[in-house]
Amino acid sequence: MATTAPSLLLEKVPVPSSPTSREYRATVGLFATGVTVISANAVGLQHGMTLNSFTSVSLDPLLVLVCVERDALMHKVLEDAGSFAVSVLGGDQEPIARYFSDSSRPPGVAQFDDLGYRTGKATGAPLLDDAIAWLECEVERTYDGGDHSIFLARVVMVERGRVREPLLYFGGTYRTLNDGRPAA
Numbered sequence: 001m002a003t004t005a006p007s008l009l010l011e012k013v014p015v016p017s018s019p020t021s022r023e024y025r026a027t028v029g030l031f032a033t034g035v036t037v038i039s040a041n042a043v044g045l046q047h048g049m050t051l052n053s054f055t056s057v058s059l060d061p062l063l064v065l066v067c068v069e070r071d072a073l074m075h076k077v078l079e080d081a082g083s084f085a086v087s088v089l090g091g092d093q094e095p096i097a098r099y100f101s102d103s104s105r106p107p108g109v110a111q112f113d114d115l116g117y118r119t120g121k122a123t124g125a126p127l128l129d130d131a132i133a134w135l136e137c138e139v140e141r142t143y144d145g146g147d148h149s150i151f152l153a154r155v156v157m158v159e160r161g162r163v164r165e166p167l168l169y170f171g172g173t174y175r176t177l178n179d180g181r182p183a184a
Helices: 021-026 072-080 091-100 110-111
Strands: 035-043 046-052 056-059 062-069 084-090 117-119 127-128 133-145 147-160 168-170 173-175
Touching: 035 127, 046 062, 046 072, 046 091, 046 110, 046 127, 046 173, 056 110, 062 072, 062 084, 062 133, 072 084, 084 127, 091 173, 110 133, 127 133
Parallel strands: none
Antiparallel strands: 035 046, 035 084, 056 062, 062 147, 084 133, 117 127, 133 147, 168 173
């Protein structure tokens, strides 16, 4: 006898043909994403930021993209540095994701003081300890993305860490694959 996975019954929410930014955000928030911390080392300023708008773009050449709000400090740091590192977070690293999304954390290199990290050889950017994976990237091009910029970057280093359940972002909250919670 075959068993089927339990289905999730979700209420269909009507969205107008011209959605507001709030309705749009609530809708695209139903697309589960991995959670990363990107970091960069511009002359005199190291900075990190939680980011879920990270995407693999191409295998030949190796390309990724990140989208960063134009008003964010990370935007200026990425422009100045011309490179960045990505630390892919595991399900047990939610406190790190929350920390790097908190604007009250210390500025500059001090924001990394209480965290384990090493300096990336290719970019000089911090690579967070115990991440699932790390990439170092050099910005190739920047594109207009409305209130964000799209940074297209060539991957110059990859490394895998201890494989375990990833940290996800779904429905406006951090989650893991097997957290047992129903969909939002």
